[in-house]
Amino acid sequence: MRKAFIVTMLFVSNTVYAGPELTAAVENVRDVCGNIGAELTDMKKMAGITTAVTGVGTVAGGVGLGAGIAKAKTDKELSQTEQIIAELKAAGATQVTSLEMFYETFADALSETSTLNGQAYAAQLRAKKDKLMQKSKNLGNLRTGTLAVATATNIAGAIMSGTNRVKGDLKQQIDGCLAAVKTLSNIRMQARMDGSATDTELARAERIISACDAWSTIDITPINNRSTGATVSSGIGAGLGLVGTITSASANSDSVRNGDDAQREKNLNTAANVLAGGTTVASATATIFNATQINVIKRAATIADECEGALR
Numbered sequence: 001m002r003k004a005f006i007v008t009m010l011f012v013s014n015t016v017y018a019g020p021e022l023t024a025a026v027e028n029v030r031d032v033c034g035n036i037g038a039e040l041t042d043m044k045k046m047a048g049i050t051t052a053v054t055g056v057g058t059v060a061g062g063v064g065l066g067a068g069i070a071k072a073k074t075d076k077e078l079s080q081t082e083q084i085i086a087e088l089k090a091a092g093a094t095q096v097t098s099l100e101m102f103y104e105t106f107a108d109a110l111s112e113t114s115t116l117n118g119q120a121y122a123a124q125l126r127a128k129k130d131k132l133m134q135k136s137k138n139l140g141n142l143r144t145g146t147l148a149v150a151t152a153t154n155i156a157g158a159i160m161s162g163t164n165r166v167k168g169d170l171k172q173q174i175d176g177c178l179a180a181v182k183t184l185s186n187i188r189m190q191a192r193m194d195g196s197a198t199d200t201e202l203a204r205a206e207r208i209i210s211a212c213d214a215w216s217t218i219d220i221t222p223i224n225n226r227s228t229g230a231t232v233s234s235g236i237g238a239g240l241g242l243v244g245t246i247t248s249a250s251a252n253s254d255s256v257r258n259g260d261d262a263q264r265e266k267n268l269n270t271a272a273n274v275l276a277g278g279t280t281v282a283s284a285t286a287t288i289f290n291a292t293q294i295n296v297i298k299r300a301a302t303i304a305d306e307c308e309g310a311l312r
Contacts (some may be wrong), residue, residue, distance in 0.1 A: 019161045022191045025184040026205060030311045034176035034211050037304030039170055043223070044297045050160040053291040054234060057153035058287055061241065061280030064146035068248070068273035071139035075269065078132040078261075085125050099215030106186070133257075140252030143272060147248055150279045151241030155284055158234035165227045166220050174215050177307070181212045211310035222296050230289035237282030 127153040193196040197205075250256060251268035259265070 004282065016300060022184075022187050022197050022201060022205060025180075025187045028178045028312075029177070029184050029208055032173065033215075033307050034181040034311055036170065036173050036177065036300060037308055039167070040297060040301040040304055042163055043166075044294065044301055046160060047290055047294045047297055050157055050164060050230065051287055051294060053153050053160065053286040054157040054230070054283055054290055057150045057157060057234075057237060057241075057283035058280060060146045060149040061237070061276055061283050064143045064150060064244070064248075065273060065276040065280055067139045067143040067146065068107075068269065068276050071136055071143065072269060072273065074132055074136045074139060075266075078129065081125055081129045081132060085122065085129065088122055088125070095103040109209065109240035137252065137257070139304060140248065140269075143276060144245055144248040144252060147241050147245040147272075147276055147279065150276075150283060151238055151245055154234045154237035154241055154279070154283055154286070157283075157290075158231050158238060161204055161227050161286065161290065166223045171220065177212060178215050181209055181215075181312055185209050185213075208307075208310045211303075212236055212307040214306065218296075218300055218303060220296065220300055223293055223300075226289045226293035226296070230286045230293065233282050233286035233289060237279050237286060240275050240282060241279040244272055247275060248272035 039172060186210065188197075191205075192202055214218060247268055251272050256268065256312050279300060
């Protein structure tokens with residue numbers, strides 16, 4: 001009889017103790033896990049904006065590179081035209097008959113201008129030269145402008161990527177959340193064994209444990225790693241873009257275009273194109289880092305939403 005009384009008293013004691021303890025454990029999880037989603041939401045928005053910005057830089061760099069390549073092709077055609085004009089002037093040709101040996105070298109020109117006299121042909125060449133010069137100038141300006149845009153967007157991307165990082169307190173919050181969930185799991189198990197909680201309370205606790213323990217399945221370290229990668233790539237893109245902008249502007253300036261050193265102009269244009277390509281690659285790399293960072297942040301934000309939803 002005495003033994004039965006002791007067992008009964010122990011059961012009652014556990015019932016009184018475990019119920020409030022389970023409630024307190026749930027409240028503790030709510031306090032620790034309930035505010036993680038707010039920071040992640042802001043990070044997700046910032047990562048999306050940064051991805052868009054560096055994406056613009058990638059497009060701008062690509063347009064600049066395309067303009068540079070088109071300019072190189074135009075400049076080559078312009079150089080050939082200028083060479084023809086120079087040789088015509090040297091020959092002093094005014095009539096078709098005096099251009100016969102010249103036409104042997106330029107068979108295409110012969111087929112197109114066989115009915116023209118030398119002066120008309122020279123005028124046609126000069127008009128072509130003027131058109132090519134204007135086209136080259138326009139393409140150079142386009143390359144310079146788009147490189148300037150790529151530079152600006154990469155600078156902005158570097159700043160935003162550098163600040164869009166997991167703070168130390170967020171990592172601590174997640175670790176604290178997992179610790180609180182583990183405590184809740186232990187208390188729920190005890191409450192279930194001694195029958196000190198209702199099925200509804202046990203089921204609610206289980207939903208919270210299942211949703212919030214998902215934090216153990218994600219590593220948020222890549223968020224900062226990709227932030228660093230995007231920052232470095234954007235910084236490189238900004239540096240290359242700035243040098244490319246200056247080089248392109250110099251190559252397309254009247255003093256260089258109209259100067260006597262044709263090789264210097266060619267070298268500057270080549271360098272500008274190479275820098276445009278480098279800027280494009282760096283911008284694209286930063287965009288990839290930002291896009292993959294978003295994936296991790298979205299996964300973390302989903303866990304936060306589900307955990308907080310179970311706690312309501």
